[in-house]
Amino acid sequence: MNPDYQKFNVEDFTRDDHFRQWVIHRDPQSEAFWLRWMDAHPDLAGKVQLARSFLYALEEKNADLSEDELTQLTTTILQQEKHQVRSLWPTRVFAVAAAVAVILGLGYLFLVYQPATDRQARLAEISPVLATDYNELTNSGKAPQALTLQDGSVITLHPGSTIRYPRQFTSSMREVYLSGKAFFNITKNPKRPFWVHADRISTQVLGTSFLVNATGKNASVEVRSGRVSVYTRKDIRQARQLQKNESAGVVLTANQQVAFIEEGNRLVKSVVPQPIILQAIETNAYVFDEAPIAQVFKQLETTYGLTVMYDPLTVNNCFITANLSGESLFEKLNLICRISRSTYEIVDGQIIIHSLGCDNK
Structure with missing residues (x-):
């Protein structure tokens, strides 16, 4: 007993x-x-x-x-x-x-x-090393502060935020602990995954740039480039109890984000508020003249790295004539939907198009 x-x-x-x-x-x-x-x-x-x-x-x-x-x-x-x-x-x-x-x-x-x-x-x-053998930096100023780690990774710490990192990374893993908000630009090293831990979530990455906001109860992660996996502390604890690798996290790619919702202890995946253009585009890439709507959606996927899901049969007769240059992603979507009698929603970090078709315009 x-x-x-x-x-x-x-x-x-x-x-x-x-x-x-x-x-x-x-x-x-x-x-x-x-x-x-x-x-x-x-x-x-x-x-x-x-x-x-x-x-x-x-x-x-x-x-x-x-x-x-x-x-x-x-x-x-x-x-x-x-x-x-x-x-x-x-x-x-x-x-x-x-x-x-x-x-x-x-x-x-x-x-x-x-x-x-x-x-x-x-x-x-x-991570025992983060509790026993670490350095800690708090940004007490009014401007973001950059910190370069021993592996070349750069952390831009927002005012009022604190980062804790080991004096020496282990041979198999790189781990830091964040209180507040910081942008991470991580040096790629597949043999030594990089983990950003916060009170409620942990983010695993091999090499990418992303923003972690661990301020308040509902933490969030926004990905600028690359690919990360985000876990709740409960997910990691259960995986360790079962002696499994931590592979059940929410996977994020560029322009996606996840928020930890304290009520229900869950992660909700969506699109970042202001998606960025991921690669250079031609000047007239968003000038369309009777272009099939499927072509427009493909251009959006290429530009922003986000999946656009729709029913090809429903939009088969939808064509777009418009100049969408200089518009944000969501402004582009609003214009496309008005032209094609459609609506959109964001589900699990993807753009879902609901269309009535264009046959009866």
């Missing part, structure tokens, strides 16, 4: 065999149990993740320590947290304790003094 974990403090978690089985030995059954437990007790997830980060730090600093030495080290560090006056005894275990106590102390400060208490828990759950 499991103990009453709701009464545990950080020290209790670090000593618990079941907890250590999850963190130190990577036991899948233990991991499934603790992820379910944190879902059921979100108010205590911060303590769990702080203890988890602490044990990760111990393991990274001292992979060769025995279980007994780890227990002794845990006791030493946690006692140091309780007492302002410390006796400094020069042993191998204390040398390790001194290094890790800094990490633990920062963890406590982050947990106690941050308005969003569960942020540290999210960070440790998402």
Whole structure:
């Protein structure tokens, strides 16, 4: 029978065999149990993740320590947290304790003094390195601020926003954590996917440019170029419980966006408010003279990278004579629909055309 974990403090978690089985030995059954437990007790997830980060730090600093030495080290560090006056005894275990106590102390400060208490828990759950070994930049000015990462990727941080990134990317993954709003221009590296984590969503990308807005409750991602996948934290947690790759996200391409809707914990895919032209077009590309409407739709797809869906039979006799140059995508669509007795809607990031046909014009 499991103990009453709701009464545990950080020290209790670090000593618990079941907890250590999850963190130190990577036991899948233990991991499934603790992820379910944190879902059921979100108010205590911060303590769990702080203890988890602490044990990760111990393991990274001292992979060769025995279980007994780890227990002794845990006791030493946690006692140091309780007492302002410390006796400094020069042993191998204390040398390790001194290094890790800094990490633990920062963890406590982050947990106690941050308005969003569960942020540290999210960070440790998402990526231990983002909770323990990181740099952090806050744009306190009034203009966007550019940051170039070690891989050459450039982050343009909007005023009032904060980016946290590891001191050193791992060999298999690049991860950052955003609070606020930033534009990302990512250096392509298929062997090291780039992840942008926020409180409610995570975005995976191999090489592209996109905007993440993690301000407020309903976060969003807008893609300028390339391709990204966006996940809710729940999606990622479930995938890890089932030991699956995170492959069930919402896929976005250029000029598409997704918004996280807190009510229902869901992602809604659509088109960005101001779609941009993705490639150079000829001067008269949007000057049409009795052009079949299918040709016009194809030109829109080429220009903006968005799928236009319609019934070819219904619009078979629809032809367009118009100069749409200089108009935005949505202005073009409004004009096309007026000419062809059609309407459009945006569904799942695609343009859906509903037409009555042009036979009876």
